[in-house]
Amino acid sequence: MKTFPIGGVHPSDNKKWSKAKAIETMELPDVVMIPLAQHIGAPATAVVAKGDTVKVGEKIAEATGFMSANIHAPISGTVTAVDMQPNGQGLRQMMITIKREGDEWAEGIDLSTDLVKECNLSSAEIIARIKEAGIVGMGGATFPTHVKLSIPEGKRAEILIINGVECEPYLTSDYRTMLERGEELLVGTSILMKAVSVEKAVIGVENNKPDAIKHLKELAKGYNGIEVKALKTMYPQGGEKQLIAAVTGREVPAPPALPIDVGAVVCNASTAVAVYEAVQKNKPLVQRVVTVTGKSIKDTKNLLTRFGTPVSALIEKCGGLPEGDNRVLNGGPMMGRPMSNLQSPVMKGCSGITVLSGAEALRGEPSACIKCAKCVEACPMGLEPYLLAKQAKKKAWEAMEKNDIVSCIECGCCQFTCPANIALLDYVRLGKQTVMGIIRARNAKK
Amino acid sequence: MANRTIVASAPHIHGSLSTTKLMSDVIIALIPALAVSVYVYGWGVLAVTAVSIGCCVLFEALIQKFLVRGKQTITNLSAVVTGLLLAMNMPANIPLWIVAVGALIAIGVAKMPFGGLGKNPFNPAIVARIFLLIAYPVQMTSFALPSTEGFVDAYSGATPLAAIKGAMYSGNVGELVANFDILGMFAGNMAGSFGEVATLALLLGFAYLLVRRVITWHIPVSIFVTVAAFAAIYGAVSFDDPHLVSNFTLFHLLSGGVVLGAVFMATDYVTSPMTTKGMVIYGVGIGLLTMIIRLWGSYPEGMSFAILIMNSVVPLINKYVKPRRFGSKR
Amino acid sequence: MNTLIFTVVTLCVVGVVAALILYFVAQKFKVEEDPRIDDVEKMLPGANCGGCGYPGCRGLACALVEQEDISSLYCSVGGADCMKAVADYLGKAAPVKEPQVATVRCGGTCEKRPRTTTYAGTHSCAIAHSLYTGETNCAYGCLGYGDCVEACAFDAIHINPETGLAEVDADKCTACGACVAACPKGIIELRKRWPKNRAIYVSCVSKDKGPATMKACKAGCIGCGKCLKVCEFGAITIENNLAFIDSTKCRLCRKCVAECPTGAIKMIGLAPLPPKEKPTTETK
DSSP states (O other), X not given: OBOOSSOXXXXXXXXXXXXXXXXXXXXXXXXXXXXXXXXXXXXXXXXXXXXXXXXXXXXXXXXXXXXXXXXXXXXXXXXXXXXEEEOTTXXXXXXXXXXXXXXXXXXXXXXXXXXXXXXOOOHHHHHHHHHHTTOBOTTTTOOBHHHHHXXXXXXXXXXXXXXXXXXXXXXXXXXXXXXXXXXXHXXXXXXXXXXXXXSEEEEEXXXXXXXXXXXXXXXXXXXXXXXXXXXXOOBTTTSHHHHHHHHHSOOOOSTTOOGGGGTEEEEEHHHHHHHHHHHHHOOOSOEEEEEEEOTTOSSOEEEEEETTOBHHHHHHHTTOOOSSOEEEEESOTTTOEEXXXXXXXXXXXXXXXXEEEGGGGSOOOOOXXXXXXXXXXXXXXXXXXXXXXXXXXXXXXXXXXXXXXXXXXXOOHHHHHOTTOOOHHHHHHHHHHHHHHHHHHHHHHO | OOOOEEEOOSOOOOOSOOHHHHHHHXXXXXXXXHHHHHHHHOTHHHHHHHHHHHHHHHHHXXXXXXXXXXXXXXXXXXXXXXXXXXXXXXXXXXXXXXXXXXXXXIIIIIIGGGTSXXXXXXXXXXXHHHHHHHHSHHHXXXXXXXXXXXXXXXXXXXXXXXXXXXXXXXXXXXXXXXXXXXXXXXXXXXXXXXXXXXXXXXXXXXXXXXXXXXXXXXXXXXXXXXXXXXXXXXXXXXXXXXXXXXXXHHHHHHSTTHHHIIIIITTOSTTSOSSHHHHHHHHHXXXXXXXXXXHHSSSSOOHXXXXXXXXXXXXXXXXXXXXXXXXXXX | OHHHHHHHHHHHHHHHHHHHHHHHHHHHXXXXXXXXXXXXXXXXXXXXOOTTSSSHHHHHHHHHHHOSOOTTOOOTTTHHHHHHHHHHHHTSOOOOOOOEEEEEOOOOOTTTSOBOEEEOXXXXXXXXXXXXXXXXXXXXXOOOSOHHHHHOSSSOEEEETTTTEEEEOTTTOOOOOHHHHHOTTOOEEEEEOOGGXXXXXXXXXXXXXXXXXXXXXXXXXXXXXXXXXXXXXXXXXXXXTEEEEOTTTOOOOOHXXXXXXXXXXXXXXXXXXXXXXXXXXXXX
16 A cells, blocks of 8 residues: 655544544534635635625625635625734734524525536636635635636646545545545536546545445445545645655655655545535535544534534534633644634634643653754655754755755654654754745845 | 643653663563673682672762762663673683773773763773773783683683784694684684673573663674674685684684673764664674784783774764665665 | 884874874865954954854954944944944044943833733744734734743843843844844833933833724723824824834923823833923923
8 A cells, every 4th residue: 555755754643533423414503604715826806895794605795816716605694894814823814704683595605405416617618617606725725716727828738636645644534525525526526527637547545445435435436437546544745745745656846846746736635525516506615524523522523504603602512612721723723723812713624623722732841962863864855854953943945954854744754753752843944934935035035 | 720731742642661671671682691600600700790780880979979970870771781781801810900990990081081972982892891901901801711610720821812822823723713612602612801702691691681672783783794704705715724724713702702802892872883884894893803813912811902992983983874765766 | 122112202203193184184275264253253352142143252352453434333232432442443433323322112011912822832922923923912012922032142132031022122222123123012122221221211102093902901002192282393193003212302301291091101211200290381
């Protein structure tokens, strides 16, 4: 069985807590706050104002330029404010606040659950619909999908890879989606194949999800050119570059090279389902499956949640936060962002809410680096985290750039594995941000 | 405000590795060799080991408390590992005060002045061993002959390497090589520092370290291969009889500190390279230097000198030998 | 005897050859440099802090010697005396700059600005700042992890463990600006230095609206504008719900301090204005 070529770690996945829980629908919130920046790229521009009434699925913010995405109303009601509100990290961001009245969907959206297999649209039409529906990568990176599917001049896609790896420990939202919405996933995959004009698609799933592999393999028999591939479990296999290497054996060169340079287009499994809904049902992206999990969460769940629902409501629904100090994460325990403001809304990239409590919420005491080289061994990009962290501490940005800091994917393997408990990624990330800033400034000057 | 949100950046979970765990794995891996030594040389071995470990830990604790004035670091067990390795590099019948001097050199000169664990450029146990070898050459090379009855007697014998060194000067190497008891050497039946004789037990420890993923195979294997290849070529040039060549090769692999050094001393995290490519370069360097010292140097054994010399090259290796970056050519 | 002579002769020959080589190499690679650069460098304080924008004191010395007009160059560590000495030596007009001092514009002590979360990551303002807005509800205030302390080459800024805020030791501060650059929140400002280190400044940089600021911190500026109305010198401006006192226009009249409802306007080395019922006597 295959996996990616360099590094990787084996965190205990603890998916057992929520993997058996079927997707449940979260109650509609009374008030939602919709940030205009839910994706990589320029924040969307609001097209509604205070006092407007909106229906579910109605466009409330429009993409600003190419590298951006539309945003639709996740509930029906009245817009009460378009202003700056704190996000999950306390940062003020532009958000649209909607007060709910009933649950009325916009016209033209097919709400039936019947499977629509037939799709006679052209590549350009499909991409246009995806763009209209505001679909972004739902694995967490939130890269606008229509941008990814628009193959640049002179490049050609050879293979579509559907990311069903879900290598992030604890999370099960993609897993439940693959199990419960397998048919839609496969139709979505065929649509995506058509969009980028490839004959071959591979759905990569790690072998810690044998039932999902079996289920999808069974279903894939009815579709042309779609193969389900079991991959050896290893974190961070869900990283785009790692997944391409695991599936095709090809390695995407260092930035600024992109997956398309090795002929691959990667989409997340949940994104493929969203694509199905957008193209076949005309349903924009207004909700997603969010796993609420953690050792101390009484009733872990996989919740189909409308965007804008406060994170605290989801945690309440699952039995609430335990007494004492908790670390609450937007995402999983390896790459999730910690949240300081639990009133912040669920967004397009939020695949899970992970709660760590008590001792597990705290970091271990760091000690001296013993140069054991475990971080070098674990780095999936072949970097030297110990060296980069040291250079970041010394603010040696040029040296960091020479040591390929821009290749870092911030997967956290180095810090996870460090026996001395050193916060390697804290420094490496700071260095990466600074070096990227320096490079951008240099490019802007040219 | 009973409930507070804790904020720290990703990753939010940590693996099970810790410095203490790694060090205790090294100690566990050394126990079989120690047990064989006790069996071969008697209880004196334990006395030397106890004094060595005790002194190393004590010196580190005192230095940390009164000179560095930092947090106590002995719980990471690195001083225990240093003490154990230092002991295993000494003859079983060495005066105990020399052991204490060795511990002082290892901790007080080779380790703590550089900033303690992780910052020392040279392997503390090796530095101490070489210091003792030069300062107390008689005591350090008066090896007890294997004995199974209680404390060792005062008889001392030449190590196989010293014997071959002597033979090289007198010119009857071939005869000596033909009569080596390779199997006996494998089991630990030879004179030498007490930790280095039990080859089989040391290899057992190697296997344990590999299984526990404490070390990778790169350094020990590249040392073994280099030593074997060098010995085989030298043997092929010197002897006509293929039996002698293979005996000569095996002899060099099993004698002296090759196994102990390759598995436990050269792989010391702090003083070995950070990349697998670098580790191979380092291992080959140690193998070459060891054989050069053994065959042409004035000392019969060159393992510890070779490791010390290659330790000094490690920063250079780390600077120029980079791991293969993802996406670059294989 | 022969050995001795041979040794001595050999050593002498080696010495002469080496000297010749050194001489020719020195000739070949000789760099013509204005000797005044060395002299000017000696006049500079030698802190190599980089506060002037040049890499070290020698960098500034080169610039001072080479540039015709040195009015834009200034060493705040050496101050006016040092610059005058350098200018006199070079025969150029001395650059003039008001003496300055670094000022930490945050009054959100532990007491006034309650912590709502606990940061458990690496003790660094830059790292904490890139992760989230900080332990309190104020997104603008001092984080207190001491990046400025680390940046200061003069031991002039420290974190007060009681307030959790950075504090400047004005006597030691040389206004080199290292802390200003190090602070990710942009709290530290170089302000005009008054005699006896007197100062009046708005000790807050929160751009939040009044209610949000009040909720997060009892010592924050809520942008009410009362100070603006009493200022006779036009030193105060209000932008983004935040008052700012221009230290070059302020005359330390203290009226604004008395007006501020939250105590966000801080005063150092000055007695508060006498109570208000006096205006009758003042007009006479």
